[in-house]
Amino acid sequence: MNAELVSSELDSGPSWSRPSLAEASDDLPSWWNHPPCRLAVGQASRSQEGAARAFGSVPGSVRRARDFAASVLEEWGAEGVQEDVRLIVSELVGNSCRHAVAGEGDPAGVPVVVELRRLGERGGILCMVADESAKAPVKMDAHHFAESGRGLGLVAAFSREWGWNPLGRGGKVVWAVCGGED
Numbered sequence: 001m002n003a004e005l006v007s008s009e010l011d012s013g014p015s016w017s018r019p020s021l022a023e024a025s026d027d028l029p030s031w032w033n034h035p036p037c038r039l040a041v042g043q044a045s046r047s048q049e050g051a052a053r054a055f056g057s058v059p060g061s062v063r064r065a066r067d068f069a070a071s072v073l074e075e076w077g078a079e080g081v082q083e084d085v086r087l088i089v090s091e092l093v094g095n096s097c098r099h100a101v102a103g104e105g106d107p108a109g110v111p112v113v114v115e116l117r118r119l120g121e122r123g124g125i126l127c128m129v130a131d132e133s134a135k136a137p138v139k140m141d142a143h144h145f146a147e148s149g150r151g152l153g154l155v156a157a158f159s160r161e162w163g164w165n166p167l168g169r170g171g172k173v174v175w176a177v178c179g180g181e182d
Contacts (some may be wrong), residue, residue: 049120052115054112056111057096057112061112062093065089068114072116073085084179087158088154089114089129091155111132112130112131119177123180125177130167130171130172134171158178160179161177
């Protein structure tokens with residue numbers, strides 16, 4: 001898909017009326033309550049169904065998070081969604097590094113957790129990025145010549161579905177589903 005052709009409309013969304021994955025599946029509400037969201041910077045967690053790693057809230061973490069996601073997807077044989085997930089991870093981790101650090105603490109010690117999960121029978125990959133800010137992500141209507149503001153529009157364009165949820169202990173998780181059944 002050519003990103004230059006992506007709509008910049010605020011209300012652009014899926015044109016179909018099927019229920020969202022979050023509404024249609026009993027397993028999915030547990031996405032945002034999963035323990036790996038509590039990882040400290042540098043820690044990782046792996047299982048048959050998922051992989052997670054915490055990065056510091058610094059610009060260099062965007063590349064490391066993107067490489068982590070690509071490596072996991074290669075191990076899983078999910079190369080078909082690798083480029084879409086790499087783009088989504090880049091955008092979401094970049095947003096977290098820019099907007100989720102509060103106060104004057106050291107951003108390198110503030111975790112941004114990237115978690116990938118296989119969606120089993122439905123197929124596809126769930127990509128989640130959790131941070132400590134409860135501030136909602138805001139999809140902007142960026143002007144064609146703007147240097148920023150297109151990130152969530154790209155996430156919407158390169159995923160089947162995306163959204164965000166507050167975490168019970170504070171913070172939020174922004175998630176996107178790539179690949180799988182339509």
